[in-house]
Amino acid sequence: GAVVSQHPSRVICKSGTSVKIECRSLDFQATTMFWYRQFPKQSLMLMATSNEGSKATYEQGVEKDKFLINHASLTLSTLTVTSAHPEDSSFYICSARDRTGGREQYFGPGTRLTVT
Amino acid sequence: QKEVEQNSGPLSVPEGAIASLNCTYSDRGSQSFFWYRQYSGKSPELIMSIYSNGDKEDGRFTAQLNKASQYVSLLIRDSQPSDSATYLCVRVPMRFGAGTRLTVKP
DSSP states (O other), X not given: OXXXXXXXXXXXXXXXXXXXXXXXXXSSOOSEXXXXXXXXXXXXXXXXXXXXXXXXXXXXXXXXXXXXXXXXXXXXXXXXXOSOOGGGOEEEXXXXXXXXXXXXXXXXXXXXXXXX | OOSXXXXXXXXXXXXXXXXXXEEEESOTTOOOEEEEEEOTTSOOEEEEEEOXXXXXXXXXXXXXXXXXXXXXXXXXXXXXXXXXXXXEEEETTTEEOOOXXXXXXX
16 A cells, blocks of 8 residues: 555656656545655755645745646646756655555655756 | 754665664654665655654664654664665654665675
């Protein structure tokens, strides 16, 4: 149980374009999902907390107009990187918290974004 | 001061030994902690959670929490080469330590 998927697993896009990443909880409902970014050899950095049916809460320093988050259902959250630039190249990971469970978060497999 | 601090390592132990991973945190109000394991290029996977003072054991893993000292640790008994990974100490609300890279040598 507690499986989280992400799609796509890898994406290469050109500078200036937008990329959408999907995060799904497959066998549980998640009222809260989280988006992280991880640069090589660094720890995960929380970007935003996504709550179903409401606006996401962004961490300090994360541009909400650049990283659009939508959490339209209890099993799906999306992150759209708008007008991507090479410095946005990173490993993006989502996690989800089971609405019926504890405070643990279950992580998706991650999406490696490369902006050329 | 970082909210969650870990020694980045690398920590190297021989196969079969006990690996001891340590973590300190700054927010005295923190109540919940997790240990995650992350293999290179992969997402973190949950190993254990600990919410109360003392020890919590799960198989070869033992988590220890000392709220007075603001200290969390993870012990891995009978370490295996497959345990080689980066171990992340996490407090709730989710703040990650930088991780300790563990290498278990056969």
